[in-house]
Amino acid sequence: MRVAMFLCVFVFTVFGIGGRAFASANTREFKVGDVVVWAIADSLGERDMSVFIGLDPEVQKQYAPSGKSPSAIMAFLVKTKSETILIDVGMNGLFPAGLAEISADVTKIFITHMHGDHINGLVKDGKKVFNGAKVLASVREREFWLDEKSVEKFPDRKAGLDSARAIMGLYGSDALSFEYGDIVARGDDFELKAIDAHGHTPGHTVFMLTSAGERLLFWADLSHAASLQFPRPDINATYDMNPEEAAKARLHFMDMAATEKLTIAGVHLPFPGVGTVEKADSGYIYKTR
Ligand SMILES: [Zn+2]
Numbered sequence: 001m002r003v004a005m006f007l008c009v010f011v012f013t014v015f016g017i018g019g020r021a022f023a024s025a026n027t028r029e030f031k032v033g034d035v036v037v038w039a040i041a042d043s044l045g046e047r048d049m050s051v052f053i054g055l056d057p058e059v060q061k062q063y064a065p066s067g068k069s070p071s072a073i074m075a076f077l078v079k080t081k082s083e084t085i086l087i088d089v090g091m092n093g094l095f096p097a098g099l100a101e102i103s104a105d106v107t108k109i110f111i112t113h114m115h116g117d118h119i120n121g122l123v124k125d126g127k128k129v130f131n132g133a134k135v136l137a138s139v140r141e142r143e144f145w146l147d148e149k150s151v152e153k154f155p156d157r158k159a160g161l162d163s164a165r166a167i168m169g170l171y172g173s174d175a176l177s178f179e180y181g182d183i184v185a186r187g188d189d190f191e192l193k194a195i196d197a198h199g200h201t202p203g204h205t206v207f208m209l210t211s212a213g214e215r216l217l218f219w220a221d222l223s224h225a226a227s228l229q230f231p232r233p234d235i236n237a238t239y240d241m242n243p244e245e246a247a248k249a250r251l252h253f254m255d256m257a258a259t260e261k262l263t264i265a266g267v268h269l270p271f272p273g274v275g276t277v278e279k280a281d282s283g284y285i286y287k288t289r
Pocket of ligand 1: 115117118221267268
């Protein structure tokens with residue numbers, strides 16, 4: 001995804017974490033059971049419809065008449081009794097006014113996949129940002145992005161592959177992996193499970209947070225334009241590295257979210273990136289919370 005598509009808007013709010021207050025770009029705080037989740041906008045903007053593969057002009061007119069759909073780059077912070085967890089880190093450097101304070105508190109960073117808009121915020125000026133944190137991605141995702149031979153299959157991804165290798169290299173032995181199905185973090189008050197959502201990338205992962213009987217599904221990049229892809233989950237973006245598998249995963253999780261009445265939190269859902277899914281006559285409808 002290109003930065004140029006996004007207009008950066010900074011509305012500063014102050015909130016506290018670990019007893020510290022700090023200022024951040026657009027944030028929204030909400031609770032899932034006993035834990036607190038912050039939705040943090042790295043940038044806000046609109047998704048241009050030209051990124052959707054084979055999009056019929058009539059379909060575009062129906063679901064995105066202006067040729068654009070509201071979107072964002074979000075990351076999510078989960079504060080539990082024992083841990084401060086980030087799900088992705090954006091690409092532009094989150095928490096512009098309080099980065100030093102928050103970065104010291106983060107214990108684990110779960111990466112849904114290794115596209116730049118999800119991992120570039122791990123590094124600033126060539127240095128690690130989160131010195132006390134482990135950075136975890138699925139085994140399949142790590143294998144793909146860290147394998148020097150992957151460029152042979154995806155020559156147009158060379159820059160992203162080189163960058164992912166460099167970023168993970170900086171984290172050294174703190175860059176780790178998990179298997180799909182693993183409970184990747186847990187405490188008295190929460191559990192976080194990694195779930196297979198491959199297709200967008202080879203090891204794309206969504207995460208289910210459970211706390212005191214409530215659940216939140218971190219949606220990652222199952223969709224890139226809510227107004228278009230919820231009614232038409234069959235439509236893929238050029239970012240979907242295996243379009244057929246990406247569409248399968250999108251449909252599976254939309255159906256699951258609607259059937260199980262889940263709240264979802266997506267990186268490219270319109271701010272605050274949190275909402276619910278309902279079945280409709282055609283496909284699904286996304287409702288911002
Ligand atoms: Zn993305």
